Amino acid sequence: MGGDDTPSERYVSGMRTRRNVLGDAHVDRAEARKSEFDAPFQELIVEAAWGHVWSRPQWTPRERSIVTIALMAALGHDEELAMHIRACRNTGASDADIREALLHVAIYAGVPAANHAIAIAKKVLGEMQEPSAAEDNNG
Structure with missing residues (x-):
């Protein structure tokens, strides 16, 4: 996410891909379980795995x-x-x-x-x- 808590383009793209692959219900459950402790890890997963790798067109x-x-x-x-x-x-x-x-x-x-x-x-x-x-x- 950006410094002002605005989601980065990579995060937005990653979340869209994550929802397309795993489904809204799964992602909604995961987001509901997210805490202050693991929020940075969840952000990393969304941006890196889903936004950077899974979103690639190759x-x-x-x-x-x-x-x-x-x-x-x-x-x-x-x-x-x-x-x-x-x-x-x-x-x-x-x-x-x-x-x-x-x-x-x-x-x-x-x-x-x-x-x-x-x-x-x-x-x-x-x-x-x-x-x-x-x-x-x-x-």
């Missing part, structure tokens, strides 16, 4: 989703992995794209990492098929 949101899923799986970041699998409904990445990303993880990051990520993906994708889950995530 890759589509679908491509970024696929790469992000592979990275989160390889690094064992389970909550972020689940969040980005849910975001696929907004980025156009398919279940087949997720599967292919996780097959890559098996080869380049190890079978145990991929096996764990596949279990998470199956759970999240199953939840996304349930009518109540879709209502909760969109409302």
